[in-house]
Amino acid sequence: MSCEYCKDKLEAYVLGLLEEESKTRVAEHISTCAACRAKMVLHQRAALLLDRAFQEKPAASLRQKTLRRLDGEKKHGTSWLLWGAPALAGAAALIIMIMLSPWETVQLARKRPAASRVHWQAVLHTQAQEAPAYSIRESGSGGGQGQAALVLAQDADTGPARPRAEAKRRALLMQTPMDELDMELTNPINDRSIYEDLGVATEVAKLLL
Amino acid sequence: MILEDIMKITDLFKPAPAAADSLELRFARGDMDAMEEIMRIHHNSIYQLGLRLFASRDLAADFYQDVFIRIYEKRHHYRPDRPLKPWLYQVALNLGRDRLRRKREISLEEASCPEPAEMPRMEEEAIAAELKQKVWGVMESLSPIYRETLALRFSSDMSMQEIADALGISLSAAKVRLCRGLKSFEDAFRAQGGEMYVL
Structure with a gap:
């Protein structure tokens, strides 16, 4: 060794x-x-x-203090559930409303049958592109062809409209068949600006009730 | 008679009276009595772990509270079929590492060595205040990996395997780290003019 x-x-x-x-x-x-x-x-x-050198005992009150903190956090968690659950439900409802397409929101406001959905999407899209020109038209009860009457056409055009949006608006005013509109005006729901105009559209919808 | 027979048969399907649930099981269920018992068992060791990690009574007291609150919050991650102690120290060590990282940002002036006046009478009798202060200071100057290894070894009664598990390293690596930690402590102690006289 x-x-x-x-x-x-x-x-x-x-x-x-x-x-x-x-x-x-x-x-x-x-x-x-x-x-x-x-x-x-x-x-x-x-x-x-x-x-x-480290053989010290903690203060006797430290355990009780920790237990009180634990108890407090437990109660805090419970009280959060009491007020938090309804708040959460409300927030969820709000999110669902926001997630709904503008049409669906308008539809909720108007309680209209779903037959005119495509048409309303088109109208909202037009508004989004060239507010404050409103072109509102209702489809017939059968949907399908654009035989609907022009319910309200309020043109208060204050500036040059974009060509594409203008074409759509004119198409609406000229009672273009609904199926064509549907094809032409696809994807309006994802347009963020639609949401901004939602308030206006809802107001217009109220006029139609 | 028939009723009695039916009762006997239904008794067969009744679950046997359960033995008292283990501490681990009660803790995992969020039982506050179990929590209190765990705090009682690890009362000194968790505080001393904090002392060794931070060399500060205030920080050790904060650490103590936060460790037990953290383990209560994390009880859903604990598997009651496994030993509680290594898991508890693992959670404590993770918390300690976070604190050490933050503590490094604090100026050295705020790093608190024990004031002789604060020391309990019994401790003063057991160890010279000056020596104690030096030990705390040296411990604080060590690399965090040595400090946490030494802290676990001297604060808990865990086996080396449990310490290795808490550190997340192999048993042999934990042994090497512990030996180097002791050597490192000795070198730093001597460098600061400390003498290894008998306590």
Whole structure:
């Protein structure tokens, strides 16, 4: 057994990390080698310092304080459920309303049959493109062909309308067959500006009731 | 007679009276009594873990509270069929690591070494205040990986395997880290003029 063997094992020996065989060999060596024993004692003292210097007990009130905090958070969680659930339901309803297409929202306001849906989409799209020109037309009860009468046409055009939007508006005014409108005016619902005009459209819808 | 027979038969299907639920199971269910019991068991060790990690009584007290609140919040992540202690220390260690990261941003002036006047009478009798202050300061100067390894080893009665699990490293790596941590502490202690005299 040499000092070289023990050199890297003394910390592990002190910390109780050695396997039985190594532990025995180190113990045998330090019993005969004063230099290694002195090193081992230093490691032992360091370990003792690390152990003893932090041997403090927390204040007795700390546990109670923590329990009160836990209890408070538990109650807070419960009270949140009490007011939070209805608020959450309200928020969900609002989100659903926002997620609905403008047509569906208008439809809710007007309680109209779904037959005129395509037409209303077209109208809203036109509004979005060139407000404040409103071109409102209702489809017949059967939907399909554009045989509907012009219910309201309020043109208060204050600026140059975009050509495409103008074409759509004219198509509406000229009682273009509804199926064609449907094809022409696809994707109006994703137009963000429609949402901005939703309030106007809803107001117009009220006139039709 | 028939009724009695029916009763006997239905008794067969009744579940056997359950043994008292384990602490782990009650904790996982959010039982506050179980929580209190866990706090009682780990009262000193979690506080001392905080002391070793932060070398500050105030931070250790905050750490103590936050550890138990954190484990209560995270109880749904705990599997009651596994030992609670390593999981608890793992959560505590993660919290401690976050705090140490933040603490590094605090100026050294705010790092608090214990004031001799604050020390309890019994502790003063056991260890010289000056020496204690030096140990805390040296501990605080160590690399976080050594500090957390030493803190776990000296604050808890966990086995080395449990410490390795809490650290997220292998058993052999944990042993090496612990030995190097002790060596590192000794070197830093001597560098600051400390003498390893008997406590």
